Amino acid sequence: xxRFRVAVHIAPRRGLLDPQGKAxxxxxxxxxxxxxxxxxxGRHLVVEMDAADPAAAERTTRDMxxxxxxxxxxxxxxxxxxxxx
Amino acid sequence: xxRFRVAVHIAPRRGLLDPQGKAxxxxxxxxxxxxxxxxxxGRHLVVEMDAADPAAAERTTRDMxxxxxxxxxxxxxxxxxxxxx
Numbered sequence: 001x002x003r004f005r006v007a008v009h010i011a012p013r014r015g016l017l018d019p020q021g022k023a024x025x026x027x028x029x030x031x032x033x034x035x036x037x038x039x040x041x042g043r044h045l046v047v048e049m050d051a052a053d054p055a056a057a058e059r060t061t062r063d064m065x066x067x068x069x070x071x072x073x074x075x076x077x078x079x080x081x082x083x084x085x
Numbered sequence: 086x087x088r089f090r091v092a093v094h095i096a097p098r099r100g101l102l103d104p105q106g107k108a109x110x111x112x113x114x115x116x117x118x119x120x121x122x123x124x125x126x127g128r129h130l131v132v133e134m135d136a137a138d139p140a141a142a143e144r145t146t147r148d149m150x151x152x153x154x155x156x157x158x159x160x161x162x163x164x165x166x167x168x169x170x
Contacts, residue, residue: 009129028149035135044094044129050120
């Protein structure tokens with residue numbers, strides 16, 4: 001067993017309304033950032049766990065996302081990286 | 086001017102309390118993921134903007150983080166990637 005750090009990105013599905021992203025875009029424009037076109041706000045999770053190998057760590061993390069971390073109806077997730085600690 | 090997509094990670098500073106991460110860790114263990122050691126929950130932002138070059142896009146995004154997107158007292162941010170659209 002080794003310890004791994006898995007980074008996960010969870011973002012609202014493309015095409016669905018993203019009111020938080022819209023609010024941030026408007027706030028940035030109000031602050032003078034006229035060049036900003038669009039902002040999407042999601043979550044960045046870092047999970048530290050014990051696993052036999054990186055593939056097992058990634059598999060377990062996908063399972064966590066499906067069961068708890070992400071809402072598959074409105075969110076997409078991707079495993080951004082798996083690193084050994 | 087080109088259009089760029091800049092990805093930003095904003096996370097609670099290491100060493101500060103992360104009650105959301107603690108809650109997620111406990112929930113995962115309750116669901117049977119006994120191997121999970123620690124979870125940190127931050128935000129993942131994707132900003133689309135017009136800029137002269139990638140360096141300018143990154144500079145503008147750092148400015149956005151300092152002024153609005155991140156709270157420097159309790160959060161750290163890093164520019165994860167800058168890509169051309």
